[in-house]
Amino acid sequence: MNRFLKFAAVVSAVLFTGTAASAQACPVDILDPFDLEAADIDSIYACMQAQMVAAYSKQGNKIGENYRNWTITASRPGVAGAHGERLLLTWANPIGAEQYLKYQEEGFEMPAGSVLAKESIKIHKKKKAAVVGPLFLMTKLQPGEAPETGDWRYDAIAPNGKQMKIKQSFCNDCHKGYEDSDYLAYPIEEVRLSN
Ligand code: HEC
Numbered sequence: 001m002n003r004f005l006k007f008a009a010v011v012s013a014v015l016f017t018g019t020a021a022s023a024q025a026c027p028v029d030i031l032d033p034f035d036l037e038a039a040d041i042d043s044i045y046a047c048m049q050a051q052m053v054a055a056y057s058k059q060g061n062k063i064g065e066n067y068r069n070w071t072i073t074a075s076r077p078g079v080a081g082a083h084g085e086r087l088l089l090t091w092a093n094p095i096g097a098e099q100y101l102k103y104q105e106e107g108f109e110m111p112a113g114s115v116l117a118k119e120s121i122k123i124h125k126k127k128k129a130a131v132v133g134p135l136f137l138m139t140k141l142q143p144g145e146a147p148e149t150g151d152w153r154y155d156a157i158a159p160n161g162k163q164m165k166i167k168q169s170f171c172n173d174c175h176k177g178y179e180d181s182d183y184l185a186y187p188i189e190e191v192r193l194s195n
Helices: 003-017 038-054 062-069 167-180
Strands: 087-091 115-122 127-131 135-140 153-159
Touching: 003 087, 038 062, 038 115, 038 127, 062 153, 115 153, 153 167
Parallel strands: none
Antiparallel strands: 087 115, 115 127, 115 135, 135 153
């Protein structure tokens, strides 16, 4: 996409969804995320998707602007429990997509330069609405660059578009439980793509 088109896309996303202060409301009746059926999740995602891109790209973050051009890794968002019971949907960049989509359990390492971007949606119990959560990121560094995290770097973009201050150990303490699959936990089984 050239720069003008990208700009136009962002502007139209903002026009359709309003500014941060008046983000489109996506009301939800079922407030426990584990009780949501596939169809409920589909309609929540349909309501939220433009809003998420607008939020993550607000400060010009390159990944926030581009991750939707990457490969989707599940049929819809899933509720895994981890990540604050949010609805989670991961996108994989061109370097990482092929390997990630195998959902391989052991005996591999993701190529350096792989990036996974995970959208998150929170069911806000007081507002009775879906709201944008952080875009969670994992980037595979060069071999030996960060041995304590399996050469992964963890980041997150807040819904205001700013990079969040992330403690590597906070993310890694949980992700290292998935060491056999190179620290990857993968989407819940019911939303994995068959390949
Ligand atoms: C309590 C455990 C836990 C913590 C803490 C945690 N994660 Fe995760 N993470 C998971 C699980 C489980 C999944 C897979 C569930 C899903 O995506 O549906 C996951 C998936 C991901 C993915 C998609 C790649 C994959 O593993 O399949 C990214 C990116 C990610 N997490 C980033 C982060 C970042 C950044 C942090 C810290 C801010 C973090 N995670 C903290 C458990 C955790």
